[in-house]
Structure formats: structure tokens, C-alpha cells
Amino acid sequence: MPLGDSGTSSGSASSDPARELTNAVQRGESFSGNERHVVYQNIAGKFRDVSGITGLDLPDDGRAAAFTDWDGDGDLDLWVSNRGAPAVRFFQNDNPSGRRSLTIKLVGATCNRDAVGARAVLHFEKEPSQTRSVTAGSGFLAQSSKTLHFGLSNGSTIKNLVIHWPGGKAQTITGLAPGKYRIGQGAPPQENRPQTPAILPPPSPTAITPKRTFFAARPPIATLFSRPTETTRRPLLLTLTSDTCADCTAQLTAWRTNPPAGVALKTLSIETLKRDDPERLRLLQIAADHPFDIKGRPMQTPLSFLIDANDLLCALYRGPIDPATLTRDIANLSLDADRRRATSLPFPGHWTGGSPPIARPLSLAEDLLDAGLLNAAERYIEHYREELEHDEIFPALLGRLRELKAKIDP
Ligand SMILES: [Ca+2]
Ligand SMILES: [Ca+2]
Numbered sequence: 001m002p003l004g005d006s007g008t009s010s011g012s013a014s015s016d017p018a019r020e021l022t023n024a025v026q027r028g029e030s031f032s033g034n035e036r037h038v039v040y041q042n043i044a045g046k047f048r049d050v051s052g053i054t055g056l057d058l059p060d061d062g063r064a065a066a067f068t069d070w071d072g073d074g075d076l077d078l079w080v081s082n083r084g085a086p087a088v089r090f091f092q093n094d095n096p097s098g099r100r101s102l103t104i105k106l107v108g109a110t111c112n113r114d115a116v117g118a119r120a121v122l123h124f125e126k127e128p129s130q131t132r133s134v135t136a137g138s139g140f141l142a143q144s145s146k147t148l149h150f151g152l153s154n155g156s157t158i159k160n161l162v163i164h165w166p167g168g169k170a171q172t173i174t175g176l177a178p179g180k181y182r183i184g185q186g187a188p189p190q191e192n193r194p195q196t197p198a199i200l201p202p203p204s205p206t207a208i209t210p211k212r213t214f215f216a217a218r219p220p221i222a223t224l225f226s227r228p229t230e231t232t233r234r235p236l237l238l239t240l241t242s243d244t245c246a247d248c249t250a251q252l253t254a255w256r257t258n259p260p261a262g263v264a265l266k267t268l269s270i271e272t273l274k275r276d277d278p279e280r281l282r283l284l285q286i287a288a289d290h291p292f293d294i295k296g297r298p299m300q301t302p303l304s305f306l307i308d309a310n311d312l313l314c315a316l317y318r319g320p321i322d323p324a325t326l327t328r329d330i331a332n333l334s335l336d337a338d339r340r341r342a343t344s345l346p347f348p349g350h351w352t353g354g355s356p357p358i359a360r361p362l363s364l365a366e367d368l369l370d371a372g373l374l375n376a377a378e379r380y381i382e383h384y385r386e387e388l389e390h391d392e393i394f395p396a397l398l399g400r401l402r403e404l405k406a407k408i409d410p
Helices: 017-026 246-257 270-276 278-292 323-334 337-344 361-370 374-383 394-408
Strands: 040-043 046-049 062-068 077-082 088-091 101-107 119-124 130-133 148-151 158-164 170-174 179-184 212-214 236-241 264-269 303-307 313-318
Touching (some): 236 270, 278 313, 278 361
Parallel strands (some): 101 179, 236 264
Antiparallel strands (some): 101 148, 119 130, 158 170, 303 313
16 A cells, blocks of 8 residues: 655645554554454364453454463463553453462573573473473563463473573473472572562542543644633633433533632533534534544543633543532643643653643644544634644645645535
């Protein structure tokens, strides 16, 4: 597929393949097809698909898989990373078979200390031998534990372990019982008691869903919403509600008796917008999606935009708003960029360097073009022309707008 000028500029035509791919990813579509994870069990050299019974057959857009005995109980647990959410999954191996294992941490002396490249062959009295190698990286973008893991069948007796050190001689170790060992190159095995990482109970989904985001970089959205004239030069809280949403009714009722101070309120019904002004609804969705680099995901209502007096989008709230949080966010509207960045963190922490992020109006204009809202894009470009002209790919943006318009009206 020809990629044209994609990746080096804003791209031009709407049929630009790389742009289409990016848009699909932003819409939450799979990058590589809807393929479930698969697990194969090796049975004497033949493989059986056991994906379903392992519980690993998820339709995630998976990337890396790394094996390690994370909880230290002797069996291998699994970490998987995904392109979309959840970005990381941990699978704790709870197979109750109670079988034993032998784990070996190799430490090089004349070879590299991690013993990368070493090969260990475990011989048994009766069963076939097992071979493991220390690798730096396994599969795609993954690194499994460098500790070698041998699963043992019931009643098996270990004969010996032969370690082929990189660039060195083979070392044979006898008298090993199941367990955990650390073996230095040329030295006898020592019992290894690695620190076991703590496994906390998973957080509840509601605790990890971001309900409110206070933006470090504030996108300008003046032409994407209509500000009631009486709210000029005042912060505005613009809330989208749905007729069928109980949280919306509760939120509006709460505000009737106890309206937030220091901000003008404006409420829009999604159903009314769909009927009377569908483009406005699309513009508001673009404003809500843009900071998160997503497109067209289902909207959770009430959805509230905190917009400052300069029409910058400062915060976004999904669901009912905690009044104390809103009061604090309104007070924080005037923070400078550094303190705004510190405030935007969703968890405790501090920044160690770099400049605070700044919004890029040009990428919002591109979102409007991607959505085919050419008139809205033109209005946006006209309104923010001065800022946009500082962006080095502004000419390419204008070129793309011209091309898209020519397609509609050749
Ligand atoms: Ca384990
Ligand atoms: Ca286990």
C-alpha cells in the first residue's frame, strides 16, 4: 500500500492509508484484526488448542507476552501487553495440579553476568530431557524472566543438569531436588529465595475509570460550541445530558438547589442536538475526544466541559461531578503552565523534567477534516489563523482542506 507523504507531514488526501490507519486506531478498532489470544499445549510434540479452558482466549489487540513466576509459588505466571485497553494484563497461574518445579538463576563469571546465551538441559532418569535457554528478549517486544523454569511431572526423578555457558565449558550438576537455585558459573548450586512481589487485589473498575480530567494542555475550542452572550469573559460549564440518563437528572436537580459558584452553566440535550443541530453534537464529541487521541467512542453522560473565559477547554467530567472537585478546578483555571501540569496528574507524583505540554490547534483542525466537517474546519482555521500560522505544517493543512473541498465540488 503506498504511504505517500504520511508520517512526515499532515498528509494530504483523505484517502491517505496511514491516516486511515491512525483514524481506525483512534476509533478503537483493532490494529491487526480481531484475533483472540491462543494457547497451545505441547503433548509429546503435538499441539492442542487449549485457549478456552485457560481463560486466555481474550479478543484483545495483544502485543507482548512475558512469562515469570511472579508470585513465587513455583509455576509460571503471565504478563500480556495490549495495544488498546487494558494496556497490561496479569494472569496469575492458579492451576491446582500441585506439581513441582525446578527454577535456576544463572550467574555468569567469564561470560556475561546475566548468562544470556546459556543453555541448560535437565535430564531425568526416565522422562525425556528438558532444555531452557537464557534469552534477552522473547517474542515481540517482550522479555521473560531470566530465571529458567522447568516443570516436573509427578514421580519424575532428576538425573542431572548440564549447563552450557556461553563461550565456556559445560558444567554438570547432580543431586538436584525440585526447588529454586542460583548457580554461579563453575560453582555449586545455592538455594535461591527471590523476593516475591506483592500482589494486591485488583482495583474495582469504577476506581480506575477516569471521571474527570484536568488538562495540562488546553485545546482552544471557540468555534466548536456556542457561548451564550451573557457568559462572555466568564468560565462556562457546558453539560451534555441524555433523556434516559438517571445521573443527568440527579446532576441537574443538584445544581438547581446548589449551583456551582464562579461558573456559568449551560445544559444541552443530546436528543435535541441530534434532531436540531447534529453538527454541533459532532463538534462537541470531537472536542471531548481530541485530548485523548480517540475518535467517536460512546459518550458517557452527563458529559461536562469546563471552558475558561478564553474558550480553552480546561477540564472534562464524565458522569456526576463532585462539587468540591469542581470548586477546586474553577479556582485552578488561572494556574500557570507548570502548576497546571502538576495539578493535572491523576495520581500523586512529580515531574522530573521537560516543559509542560502545550495544545496544538492544528491537530484539532485535522480532526475536523478527518470528520469531513469542512465548513467547521474553515471556521476554526479562520478563528485561530494567527496561532496556526506558527505551525510548520499549516500550509499542508490548507492544501488538504483545498483537496477535500475540490472532491466535493470539483
Ligand atoms: Ca506463579
Ligand atoms: Ca500458582
